[in-house]
Amino acid sequence: MPSKQNNISELAFELGLAMGEMKSRLRQKIQSRINEYDPDLSFELIEILGLLWRNDGINQQEISNTISKDKSSITYLINSLVKKGLVERLENKNDRRHKQIFLSIKGREIVETVYPWALELYKKAADHIPEDEIRKALLLVKKMTTNLE
Template sequence: MSAKQDKISELALELGLAMGEMKSRLRQKIQSRINEYDPDLSFELIEILGLLSRNDGINQQEIGCKVSKDKSSITYLINALVKRELVERTENKNDRRNKQIFLTTKGKETVDTIYPWALELYGKAADNISETDISNALLLVKKMTSNLE
C-alpha cells in the first residue's frame, strides 16, 4: 500500500473506533433511562422494538441482519419480547415457516415512551453539529459499509 492509502486506512480505523465508542456511550445512557422505566428491558430488546416501529412485520432473519445478531440470539430476544407481550409472531401467508414479527399495542406504547429519550440523547450527541455535517457523515459511513459487502 502507498503512504496515502495507509493514512486513509488509519483514519478509517480511527473513525470505526470513534463510532464504536459513541455507540457504547449512547447505549449506556439509554440503558440507564430504560432501567428507570422497566429494569427487565435490555438495550437489545429496545433496539428490536425500535426497528419494528420503523419496519413492522419483518421476519426474524431481517431483524438479525439489521441488529447484527445471529439466529439463536434473535430467537431468544424475540421470545423474550413475545413473553412480555410486546411483539407477536404471525405466519407469513406465502410461507408458513416464515414468521413475521409485529409490535403489539403494548409494544407500541413502550416505543412511544422510550423513543423520545433516545432522540434526546442523539440530539445531545449532535449538539453544535450542522445538519450538513451529519448528512455527510451518514453518507460516508454508508459508503464505507457498502465497500465491505
C-alpha cells in the same frame, strides 16, 4: 515514510473506533433511562421494538441483518418479547417457514415512551454540528459499509 493508503486505513480505523465509542456511550445512557422505566427491559429488546416500530411485520432474518446479531440471539430476544407480550409472531401467508414479527399494543406504548429519550440523546450528541456535516458523515459511513459487502 507512510503511504497514503496506510493513512487512509488508519483514518478509517479511527473512525470505526470513534463510532463504536459513541454507540457504546449512547447505549449506556439509554440503558440507564430504560432501567428507571422498567428494569426487565434491555437495550437489545428496545432496539428490536424500535426496529419493528419502523418496519412492523418483518421476519427474524431481517431483524438479524438490520441489527447485526446472529439469528439464534434474535430468536432468544424475540422469545423474551413474546413472553412479555410486547410482540407477536404470525405466519407469513406467502411462506410458512418465515414468521413475521409484529408489535403488540403494549410494545408500541413502550416504544412511544422510550423513543423520545433516545432522540433526546442523539440530539445532544449532534449539538453544535451543522446538519450538512451530519448528512455527509452518514453518507460516508454508508459508502464504507457498502465497500465491505
